[in-house]
Amino acid sequence: MTNNNPIGLFDSGIGGTSIWKEIHQLLPNENTIYLADSKNAPYGQKSKDEIIHLSSKNTEFLLNQNCKIIVVACNTATTNAIKELRVKYDIPFIGIEPAIKPAALHSKTQKIGILATKGTLNSELFYKHVEQFQDIQIIEQIGFGLVELIENGEINSKEMKDLLKKYLNPMMECNIDYLVLGCSHYPYLIPQIKKILPSNIKIIDSGEAVAKQTKKILYEKVGFREINEKSEQLFYTNTNPKVLIEILGNKFKVLEKDF
Template identity: 30%
Template structure:
């Protein structure tokens, strides 16, 4: 048994979708989350920049006594996971492997689309992972950075957003996929609009949700699971504005009511 928290990091609020699944699936586990809103979007940054930012966030979570790190960000997973696993001596999990495996298990017509940030699409991380699992699957990637902006600006319930989502996903209309990977942890907040845009016959894959199963497996293998008698604690930090972060977090994580603390980027850089 180990009652220390699971540490999660993201470029912004998207990783809260993974926190939500931990609250549902692993209710005795404590969490500590940091969203690097001051430096988003990660999807337009270079791999060295993303690695550096992710390294700083991992150090912050370790300083808060995290027992495991979850890179709840597809962009950071694609760019930084191998480096971070080499540099730090604790379990580190990304979100791409689980999302890819779920897509392979789901598709029937061997056509899988992936929507993600430009950096994730450019890395080919999903197409490589999916085709390593099953080589005959056709994978089409589409960069949708505007979806991150919509979520971070708390516009995912705005009336005009459905049309934006529809237009953004229109390049996938001729691909005839039966499975769509939401390859950014921000995107589940847009899931109803994405489903409406692609139609009811396309199965959506939430990579973050799939990752929680891998988290649970690794916690059990390493004997790091929390006691079922523990009252879990959940801590939230952001490098951005706490008011906006809390507004989105309380909407998404309800009925939980959370508060957040601000962390200066300079403090991360000095750590």
């Protein structure tokens, strides 16, 4: 099955580019359009209704760009809005959820940590995932302030280091052996996190699983792009594109647009 339209992705800012990178690596021949709603970041502190409204607005922008599938590259938007999006729009949606299952299944200490936004940890969908693993102790931590620092290009700042220590130290004291990153921004913090955590604690995120699921849905329902010319990767942001350009390594087209 052939479908030359682009894959659309959106997030509350630049974090979802961690998901985009996994998808682009697995499906390099596909055109993609990425939408960074940095003006409204972080979604994690907003109400469910606000998150649904913003997610719908982002979806309509991508539909107007003729996207064939939409990846909700944001844990908070997935856990709070994807159900409504699937009802409202006739297009396949791929969501991201914290990778609790693989962590819980492989944990030897029966204790795992999850660092996520308030919106994700308080969502009904997250609760449904957690209640499947009654034998596992899950230490939850809201990552207050982390998204804002990432959006401001302060990944390596002292403030970031201090916040991560504050959030991770109690988890280490509880003897976790897995740390689940429950926000698409957080993979950009892995180098910083590795300086704090001992090597026996494994860090896990959802990027690779989302890429594989995207490929599966393209194969089963949507169709792949015909290979006849180089693929195009296009990025939109509604704030200063400087940090997004830096994250992408100045390799792709980034457009500033109010949406």
